[in-house]
Amino acid sequence: MLSRSDRGLAYGDGLFETLRVGADGRVPLWPRHRARMLAGARRLAIPLAAGELERALAAQLRDHGAEAGVVKLVLTRGSGGRGYLPPARPEPTLFGQWFPLTAEPRDHLLHGVEIGLCDTVLPDDPFAGLKHLNRLPQVAARAEAGRHGWREGLLLDRHRCPVEATSMNLFAVFGDLLWTPSLERAGVAGVARDWLLDIARDQGWRVEVRARPLSHLRRADGIFLTNSIVGLLPVRKLAQWAWPMNPHILRWQQLWRAQFND
Amino acid sequence: MLSRSDRGLAYGDGLFETLRVGADGRVPLWPRHRARMLAGARRLAIPLAAGELERALAAQLRDHGAEAGVVKLVLTRGSGGRGYLPPARPEPTLFGQWFPLTAEPRDHLLHGVEIGLCDTVLPDDPFAGLKHLNRLPQVAARAEAGRHGWREGLLLDRHRCPVEATSMNLFAVFGDLLWTPSLERAGVAGVARDWLLDIARDQGWRVEVRARPLSHLRRADGIFLTNSIVGLLPVRKLAQWAWPMNPHILRWQQLWRAQFND
Incomplete structure (x- = not known):
C-alpha cells in the first residue's frame, strides 16, 4: 500500500522501470535500466543510491524464485504536503511489483x-x-x-x-x-x-x-x-x-x- | 492508503480538485469544482456520478466540523494490470484529504x-x-x-x-x-x-x-x-x-x- 499523500500519485512526480526476468532469474539489460533510473532521479532531484535499486530488484527475485516474469520498479519523491513545491528533504518511495510475463505470439x-x-x-x-x-x-x-x-x-x-x-x-x-x-x-x-x-x-x-x-x-x-x-x-x-x-x-x-x- | 497498482500513481491517470472550506463549513464555488471534475472524468472516460463527489466532500466536512481548511478530492481510474490500456470496466478510486488553510498575508x-x-x-x-x-x-x-x-x-x-x-x-x-x-x-x-x-x-x-x-x-x-x-x-x-x-x-x-x- 501507498500513502495517499505520495507525490507520485498527486503529480506523477517520479519514475518507473519495467524489467524482464528470465526463467534463469537473470534480468536482461539490468545495468541499462539501473543507469536510466539513476539518471532520471538526478534529473528530477530525487535522492537515490544504486544500492537501493539493487535491493528492490533482489527482493522481487527472492520472492519469486526461478520464475519468468516482469518486475516494475517505481520511484517517487515520497510524501509531501499540499502544493507543487518539492520538500527540501524528500523521503523517496521505492518499491517493486511482480507481474506475470505474457509471451509475444x-x-x-x-x-x-x-x-x-x-x-x-x-x-x-x-x-x-x-x-x-x-x-x-x-x-x-x-x-x-x-x-x-x-x-x-x-x-x-x-x-x-x-x-x-x-x-x-x-x-x-x-x-x-x-x-x-x-x-x-x-x-x-x-x-x-x-x-x-x-x-x-x-x-x-x-x-x-x-x-x-x-x-x-x-x-x-x-x-x-x-x-x-x-x-x-x-x-x-x-x-x-x-x-x-x-x-x-x-x-x-x-x-x-x-x-x-x- | 492506496493500492500500489493504482493507475493514478502509475500514469497520473486521474484528476483532482482543491477546495477552500470556510469557517462556516461552506465551500465557495463548489458547483464549479464539481462540474469541472465531472467534465474531466467524462473526457478521460472515468465513470463518476455527481453523488459520489458530494459524498466524498460531505465526509471531509463531517470529520472536520466547523473548521476552515482545504479539501483535496482525488479521482483515479483505479487499479489495473501492467500496461497503459485502460481496463474495460474501471473501478475508480475517489477520496478526500483535509489540509490546514494557510492564509495569504x-x-x-x-x-x-x-x-x-x-x-x-x-x-x-x-x-x-x-x-x-x-x-x-x-x-x-x-x-x-x-x-x-x-x-x-x-x-x-x-x-x-x-x-x-x-x-x-x-x-x-x-x-x-x-x-x-x-x-x-x-x-x-x-x-x-x-x-x-x-x-x-x-x-x-x-x-x-x-x-x-x-x-x-x-x-x-x-x-x-x-x-x-x-x-x-x-x-x-x-x-x-x-x-x-x-x-x-x-x-x-x-x-x-x-x-x-x-
Missing part, C-alpha cells in the same frame, strides 16, 4: 504485427527521454489502439514526425542505414533501443537518430519496434502501408535471443 | 506580490484545461520559484506567451478590457477564473480570452492571479516590470470576500 515475432496511427499527438515533454509517471498521452493512445484492435499505436509529434509507439521505440532500415527518431523533445529512451543502437554501431551500420516525417517510413526496407520485454517486434502493416519481412530484423532478433536466453 | 492581498518568470516551458497538453494528475512541469516550475524566493512563477508556452502561474491563473486589466490567456493548448481552467470571467461580463467589461505575447503585460494597468484558495492576488512586480495597485482588482477582491465570507 511467435507469429508476431516471425511475421510482424499490424499497427495503427494514433490521433493522440505526443506533446513536447520537458522531461523527454525519462520514464516518468506523467503518462496520460500514452494512456489515451493505448486506448485508441485497443479500440481499433491494433497490436500497437504509433505516436506522431506536432510536426507529424513519428516518435515512438505507446510502449515501444520505433526503428526503420533504409538500405545500410538504421534509423530511429530523436527523443530530444518527447518519448522514452528505451533500454532495448540503446542496446540495439550499440550493437548496430559495432556491426558497422550507419546509424541515424533524428526526426523524419511519417512519409519517409513508406520507403523503408523494414520497420520494427523494440522494448525490453518483447525485444524486437517487426511491423508488417501500418495503415495502408505494408513491408516485407527484413532479414536484418530477424538476425537482430536471433542475437537478442542468444544474448538473453530468450 | 494581508500585505500580499493589499499591495501585491513579486513573481518571477520560470525557465520551465509549459508544454502543449492534449488534456489542456483539466486538473489532471500529470503535473511534472508545475513541480519543476514551483521548484524554480522556491529557489528564487518568488511567491509564484509565471509559465510561458513555446511561443513565449504567458499561460498561467504554477497554481494560479493569470489576468490583466488594459483600460476597460479584462484579459486572461486562452487555455486551449495548456493550463488549468481554474474555477476562480471562471467565476471572475462571469462577474466581469455581468459588469459590462470587455473580456478577452486569447494568447498574447509576454511583452503585452508591460502595458497593462494591473496584473493579478486567481485561484479558489486565495481568491485574487495582485502582482506588484514581475522581473524588471512593476505595476501600481489597480482599483478594479481591489473591488473584485471585496466582491470575493463579500460573496464567500472570506
